[in-house]
Amino acid sequence: MFFSLVRYLLYPFALLYGAVVWLRNRLYDTGFYSSVEFSLPVICVGNLSVGGTGKTPHVEYLLRLLQYQYRLATMSRGYKRSTQGFVLADETSNALRIGDEPMQYHLAFPELAVSVAEERVTGIPLLLQRRPDVDVVILDDAFQHRSVKAGMNVLITDFNKPFYQDFILPYGRLREGRKAANRAQVIIVSKCPSDLSKAAADQMVLEIKPLPEQRVFFSCIKYRPAYELFSRNQVEYTRKNVVLVCCIARPEPLTSHVQAIAQQVHVLSYSDHHYFGSRDIEEIKQAYETWDVPNKVILTTEKDATRLLLHKELLHKLQLPIVVLPIEVDFLFNQAPAFDRQIQDFVHKVRVENDVEFEQGFEI
Numbered sequence: 001m002f003f004s005l006v007r008y009l010l011y012p013f014a015l016l017y018g019a020v021v022w023l024r025n026r027l028y029d030t031g032f033y034s035s036v037e038f039s040l041p042v043i044c045v046g047n048l049s050v051g052g053t054g055k056t057p058h059v060e061y062l063l064r065l066l067q068y069q070y071r072l073a074t075m076s077r078g079y080k081r082s083t084q085g086f087v088l089a090d091e092t093s094n095a096l097r098i099g100d101e102p103m104q105y106h107l108a109f110p111e112l113a114v115s116v117a118e119e120r121v122t123g124i125p126l127l128l129q130r131r132p133d134v135d136v137v138i139l140d141d142a143f144q145h146r147s148v149k150a151g152m153n154v155l156i157t158d159f160n161k162p163f164y165q166d167f168i169l170p171y172g173r174l175r176e177g178r179k180a181a182n183r184a185q186v187i188i189v190s191k192c193p194s195d196l197s198k199a200a201a202d203q204m205v206l207e208i209k210p211l212p213e214q215r216v217f218f219s220c221i222k223y224r225p226a227y228e229l230f231s232r233n234q235v236e237y238t239r240k241n242v243v244l245v246c247c248i249a250r251p252e253p254l255t256s257h258v259q260a261i262a263q264q265v266h267v268l269s270y271s272d273h274h275y276f277g278s279r280d281i282e283e284i285k286q287a288y289e290t291w292d293v294p295n296k297v298i299l300t301t302e303k304d305a306t307r308l309l310l311h312k313e314l315l316h317k318l319q320l321p322i323v324v325l326p327i328e329v330d331f332l333f334n335q336a337p338a339f340d341r342q343i344q345d346f347v348h349k350v351r352v353e354n355d356v357e358f359e360q361g362f363e364i
Helices: 002-009 011-029 055-066 100-108 120-130 178-183 198-208 252-261 278-290 302-318 336-363
Strands: 042-046 072-076 113-116 136-140 152-158 186-190 215-223 241-246 264-269 296-301 322-325 327-331
Touching: 002 011, 042 055, 042 336, 055 072, 055 100, 055 136, 055 152, 055 327, 055 336, 072 100, 072 120, 100 113, 100 302, 113 120, 120 136, 152 178, 186 198, 198 215, 215 336, 241 252, 241 278, 241 302, 252 264, 264 278, 278 296, 278 302, 296 302, 302 322, 327 336
Parallel strands: 042 136, 042 152, 072 113, 072 136, 152 186, 186 215, 241 264, 241 296, 296 322
Antiparallel strands: 215 327
């Protein structure tokens, strides 16, 4: 009752915030504010809501899809990093300098040009100055950064909290109004049940009301084999007793998955993007050592592992068995080929068009 009352008291502030966001978008739509378009394929992966909708595994899907054909780069804001401005990841990078999600990309795709910048419109030219060989740029969480006009906008919405059932901040969780979804070329409903029926999916499409040129896809989370934090050797954790350490917006799906295949699960949950301190490491150590069960491990996510690695020396000293559980996305209803083709066709089209423009300009 109390929280419902507080929420309704926030409604006038949501109207004010929504009016400001609408005006800003209107100024971009009418050309009063300009958007910069770059001469190489730029793919933006974003959402309308705050919190975890699963952008990171979808970015990684795109990286795996394109990595053998093109030289790729990612650009993120670098949430909660200690640095400012443009930073290009290198061998000295860690989660504190570039943020946990960019660090996850850097560890998983070492050949990738991973970069962070608050302002993408100035960050992309700096990236291309440092890495002029880049063929494709993937912007992570930049749907609201309208100063850059991405050629392809991929909008992610959570199956359990789709944007069309949500409201603008602070009354709801939307960063901008529902109609902003019209800017996307692709809408992905993420974190779907793997057994989602076609009838339920079709009903969601009716609720989304996509434009004729928009495509709607459905994806679910798939867990990949776990590996040891430092050696990265594959580790089996099923039927073991698990201390689950997670700092994610919605830990329930992960917790349910681990509980279904582990012997017992003890959960240590922290706030999203939490940076572990020495007290947290001690808490994890105590939870593991005082749990009087055999055959036990500490399990965490890849994103959380990037922040645990900031305490690498201490963790080595403590000799705690930390196992990392990676995730990826899988498209339902055999939609993967159609999604892959749309992304690949877009990249190919932009590259061909710009090659033609260059040749015509050279002849003149």
